[in-house]
Amino acid sequence: MSRGLIILDPGHGPTGNRFTILTDFYEGTQMWHLGQFLRDELTACGFDVMLTRPRLEDNPSLAERGEMAGKNGALMFLSLHSNAPGMMNSPEAYAAVNGAETFYSITDPDRNIPIAKALTEAAVSTMQTGDRGIKTRLYPDRPDLDYYGVIRAAATSGCRQAFLIEQGFHTNPHDSAFLADLDCLRRLAVAEADAISACFA
Ligand SMILES: [Zn+2]
Numbered sequence: 001m002s003r004g005l006i007i008l009d010p011g012h013g014p015t016g017n018r019f020t021i022l023t024d025f026y027e028g029t030q031m032w033h034l035g036q037f038l039r040d041e042l043t044a045c046g047f048d049v050m051l052t053r054p055r056l057e058d059n060p061s062l063a064e065r066g067e068m069a070g071k072n073g074a075l076m077f078l079s080l081h082s083n084a085p086g087m088m089n090s091p092e093a094y095a096a097v098n099g100a101e102t103f104y105s106i107t108d109p110d111r112n113i114p115i116a117k118a119l120t121e122a123a124v125s126t127m128q129t130g131d132r133g134i135k136t137r138l139y140p141d142r143p144d145l146d147y148y149g150v151i152r153a154a155a156t157s158g159c160r161q162a163f164l165i166e167q168g169f170h171t172n173p174h175d176s177a178f179l180a181d182l183d184c185l186r187r188l189a190v191a192e193a194d195a196i197s198a199c200f201a
Pocket of ligand 1: 083
């Protein structure tokens with residue numbers, strides 16, 4: 001019997017956000033690979049899984065991605081990303097920023113905080129990168145609405161267990177090397193699937 005449906009959302013399209021150091025790599029492509037690995041791991045744990053981008057070249061709108069969760073009665077929505085800092089003073093300062101963090105929907109903090117913590121912990125320990133914790137981000141002047149379009153669309157369509165994880169920085173040498181390596185992404189998928197499985201036990 002299925003333990004429920006999880007929607008995985010590999011961020012961006014295939015050429016979304018080129019890495020700044022390893023310039024043959026793109027966040028949108030590496031997150032698609034991670035999504036494939038994570039789908040396999042979660043399926044092995046007994047969950048049903050749908051991807052917002054079944055094919056690498058898919059690039060649906062943020063609203064379409066989030067709404068897949070509500071429309072299909074999903075247990076959880078998880079958007080997969082790597083990060084980049086805002087403008088910094090020097091190239092050295094820019095490259096020095098690293099770490100993982102998870103944003104969660106404000107619509108259900110009691111249930112979402114432990115899941116977000118477990119996801120960040122899995123990424124930090126597997127990637128051996130900094131811990132940037134768990135966060136919410138609110139829509140300007142709307143304390144009841146999530147800022148990120150995918151989280152907002154998932155929550156307002158009925159799936160309040162909605163998350164966006166930033167797995168390191170594709171502007172940082174250490175994090176980039178990890179994200180560019182498919183074996184590393186496979187290990188990250190194992191750790192994240194274990195974390196999710198434990199949260200929904
Ligand atoms: Zn992203």
